[in-house]
Amino acid sequence: MKNIFSAIWAESLKVIKSKIFWITFFFFIFLPFMMGLMFFVSKNPELSAKLGMIGDKSALFGESDWPAYFRLLNLSIAMLGLIGFGFVTSWVFGREYSDRTVKDLLVLPIPRSSIVLAKFIIITTWCLILSAVTLSVGLIMGGVFQLSGWTSEIAFHSSRIFLVTTLLTIFLNTPVAFFASHGRGYLSPMGFVIGTLIIAQFIGLMGLGPYFPWAIPALFLGVTGAENEHLSIFSYVILFFTSGVGFYLTLFWWNRVDQT
Numbered sequence: 085m086k087n088i089f090s091a092i093w094a095e096s097l098k099v100i101k102s103k104i105f106w107i108t109f110f111f112f113i114f115l116p117f118m119m120g121l122m123f124f125v126s127k128n129p130e131l132s133a134k135l136g137m138i139g140d141k142s143a144l145f146g147e148s149d150w151p152a153y154f155r156l157l158n159l160s161i162a163m164l165g166l167i168g169f170g171f172v173t174s175w176v177f178g179r180e181y182s183d184r185t186v187k188d189l190l191v192l193p194i195p196r197s198s199i200v201l202a203k204f205i206i207i208t209t210w211c212l213i214l215s216a217v218t219l220s221v222g223l224i225m226g227g228v229f230q231l232s233g234w235t236s237e238i239a240f241h242s243s244r245i246f247l248v249t250t251l252l253t254i255f256l257n258t259p260v261a262f263f264a265s266h267g268r269g270y271l272s273p274m275g276f277v278i279g280t281l282i283i284a285q286f287i288g289l290m291g292l293g294p295y296f297p298w299a300i301p302a303l304f305l306g307v308t309g310a311e312n313e314h315l316s317i318f319s320y321v322i323l324f325f326t327s328g329v330g331f332y333l334t335l336f337w338w339n340r341v342d343q344t
Contacts, residue, residue, distance in 0.1 A: 087194045091202030095176070099206055104175055112168065112214045113221050115160055120225025123153055149233035150226060154242035155305075157222045158249055161215055162301040163281075165253035169211045170277035173257040176203050176210075177264035177334075178273060196338045204261070204331070208254055215250040219243065245305065252301040255323060258330025265337045294319040297326040 099105050180186040189199065226234075264273040280298040293299035294314050300323050303314050 087198040088202060091194055091198045092205055095202045095206045098179075099176070099210060105210070108168065108172060108210075108214055109217060112164070112218045115164055116157060116218050116222035116225055119153070119156055119160065119222065120229055123226070123231060124229040150231050150235075150238055151233055151242075153222075153226050153231055154238065154246075157219070158242060158246050158305050159302070161218060161246060162249050162253060162305055164218075165211070165215070165250060165301070166256065166281060166298065167277060168214065169207075169253055169257055170260045170273065172210050172214075173207050173260040174264045174270050174273035174277075176207050177261045178267075178270040181268040182270065197335060200261075200335050200338050204258070207257055207261075211254050211257070212250065215246070219246055249301050249304055252304060252323060255327040256297055256301075256330075258327045258334060260330070262330050262333040262337060265334055295322060297323045 180189055192199075223239075260273045260277060263276045264270070267273060284293070284296060284299040284302075287293055287296040288299055293303050294316065295318075300315065300319050303319075
């Protein structure tokens with residue numbers, strides 16, 4: 085346990101002292117801010133008419149109330165999470181190669197499994213913080229712009245959906261970590277993330293989304309119908325199995341493959 089705590093402490097210092105940590109906060113704050121602004125424009129037709137294209141885009145949201153706002157906020161964490169969380173994972177594992185610190189890291193008197201586990205703990209914590217920031221800013225923006233339709237039941241239900249979607253998306257980080265380690269940098273994992281997003285679109289059109297891990301968080305939200313309507317227990321088994329395989333491959337790479 086002492087080795088793991090030492091590794092977590094070292095990884096946390098790397099993250100906190102990096103510019104990337106604070107840059108990710110900007111993007112996860114910017115999205116709910118713009119969403120709140122667009123809903124405000126949609127709520128005020130006279131302002132919408134003056135803003136032209138921005139007003140037209142805001143009209144696509146339909147009703148400018150809390151239920152619609154929560155739906156879009158939850159969808160954003162599913163889509164932004166895949167890219168944003170994937171970037172976080174790519175950076176945590178890939179920076180060791182780009183900064184040429186991997187050789188120094190591997191000679192430390194700490195089991196490599198502790199290093200990998202510490203990195204995943206830091207990634208999970210980082211992603212949860214970013215999600216909490218997104219939800220908090222979203223709630224603040226909705227309150228500032230006085231959206232209608234607020235009830236405690238809607239808020240609790242939507243927040244629960246937001247949290248579960250976040251966790252499902254975080255579980256999909258493990259394959260990204262493997263590609264960052266195997267590819268020795270950022271290019272391979274980010275290419276993998278973008279590829280899964282593109283494939284998920286085509287898989288969804290074929291009706292196979294419930295069996296493709298990277299489409300499951302969005303389906304959980306109900307983008308094609310009611311929440312969780314198209315998912316079965318088998319869908320979650322596939323997602324967690326994929327996560328487990330990604331974790332095992334990452335651990336195997338760091339433990340068994342000569343990286344020096």
